[in-house]
Amino acid sequence: MKDKKYEVRRRYDATATFYDKRYLDIQMTKYNEIFSEIDINDSEIILDVGGGTGLLLDFMENKLSNIFCCDISFNMLKEGKNKHKTSHFVCADSDQLPFRENRFSKIICVSVIQNIPNPQITLREIYSSLRCDGILILTALTKLFSDSKIKEMLHKARFSILKLWLLSIEDLSVIAKKKDC
Ligand SMILES: C[S@@+](CC[C@H](N)C(=O)[O-])C[C@H]1O[C@@H](n2cnc3c(N)ncnc32)[C@H](O)[C@@H]1O
Numbered sequence: 001m002k003d004k005k006y007e008v009r010r011r012y013d014a015t016a017t018f019y020d021k022r023y024l025d026i027q028m029t030k031y032n033e034i035f036s037e038i039d040i041n042d043s044e045i046i047l048d049v050g051g052g053t054g055l056l057l058d059f060m061e062n063k064l065s066n067i068f069c070c071d072i073s074f075n076m077l078k079e080g081k082n083k084h085k086t087s088h089f090v091c092a093d094s095d096q097l098p099f100r101e102n103r104f105s106k107i108i109c110v111s112v113i114q115n116i117p118n119p120q121i122t123l124r125e126i127y128s129s130l131r132c133d134g135i136l137i138l139t140a141l142t143k144l145f146s147d148s149k150i151k152e153m154l155h156k157a158r159f160s161i162l163k164l165w166l167l168s169i170e171d172l173s174v175i176a177k178k179k180d181c
Contacts, residue, residue, distance in 0.1 A: 005072065005093065008073075012071075012072070012075070013073050013074065013075040013076070016053065016073060016075035016078065016079050017079065019052060019053050019076065020053055020055065020058075020079065023055075024058075026169055026170070027055045027059075027110070028055070028058075029167075029168065029169050030110060030139060030167050030169060030170075030173075031055070031059040032059075033167050033168060033173070034108075034167070034173055035059070037163060038106075038137065040060075040106065042063070043066075044105040045066045045068070045104050046064065046066060046067045046068070046106045046107070046108065047068045047070060047097075047099065047104040047106070047107045048067060048070065048107075048108045048109075049070055049094050049097070049107060049109040049112060049122070049126060050070070050071055050094060050109055050110075051067075051070060051077075051089075052073070052077075052079075053076050053077075053080045054079075054084050054087065054089070056108060057069065057080065057083070058083065067088070068099070069088065069090070070091075070094070071089075071090075071091065071092075072091070072092070072093050072094070073091075077090075077091055094109075094112070094122040094126075095118070095121040095122055096125065097125040097126070097128075097129050099129045102129075102132060103129055103131070104129055104130055104134055105131050105133070105134050105135070106134060106135050106136075107126050107129060107134065107135075107136050107137070108137045108138075109122075109126065109136070109137070109138045109139070110137075110138075110139045111170075113138070113140050114140065114144050119153060120153060120156060123154070123156075124157060126157075127157055127158060127159065130178060132178060132181035133181065134177070135162075135176070135177055136159060136176045136177070137173070137175055138173070138174045138176070139167065139171035139172065139173045139174070140171060140172050140174075141171055142166065142170065145172060147164065147172065150164065151164070154174065154176055158179045158180060159176040159177065159179060160177055160178075161174055161175070161176050162175045162176060162177060163175045
């Protein structure tokens with residue numbers, strides 16, 4: 001498992017400087033479609049798991065100052081920090097999130113889980129970091145994750161799905177909340 005993560009980190013470290021050029025349009029399309037389904041207000045504290053170069057912050061145009069962008073690749077975060085100097089960038093593995101329990105009102109995880117050897121561990125961490133009334137927004141590549149696979153994973157991690165739909169590019173998107181709250 002460690003080898004796979006090391007390889008993922010190496011790959012994103014190596015491509016960080018041209019990630020935005022290559023993926024900006026694709027990711028912005030995804031963010032547009034996701035955020036047409038949910039409301040976010042200024043008082044929220046949001047965690048972007050696998051946030052990379054901070055494209056979520058680009059999308060939000062710095063309207064929200066309380067976004068924590070967490071990623072395993074230091075170079076991806078460095079690109080993000082260059083664009084968003086006052087935002088929070090945290091280098092961490094999503095399987096060991098360094099945040100206290102029930103901290104975030106929204107946790108976003110876009111185009112990340114295909115890189116994670118055991119997404120169930122990350123989902124467990126997300127569950128713990130998310131507030132009881134919080135919302136998880138997750139996307140997954142349709143070529144690797146079916147509807148039923150995503151449903152099963154979220155069910156196991158004690159999330160209930162509020163909405164599951166196909167984005168126009170690449171991904172299946174899910175909005176979910178904690179079951180036991
Ligand atoms: C395809 S990029 C998506 C970046 C961002 N979410 C976006 O929408 O542009 C996948 C990101 O997941 C990060 N990642 C992969 N495995 C991770 C892990 N175990 N913990 C944290 N981040 C991880 C990568 O470093 C990379 O920045």
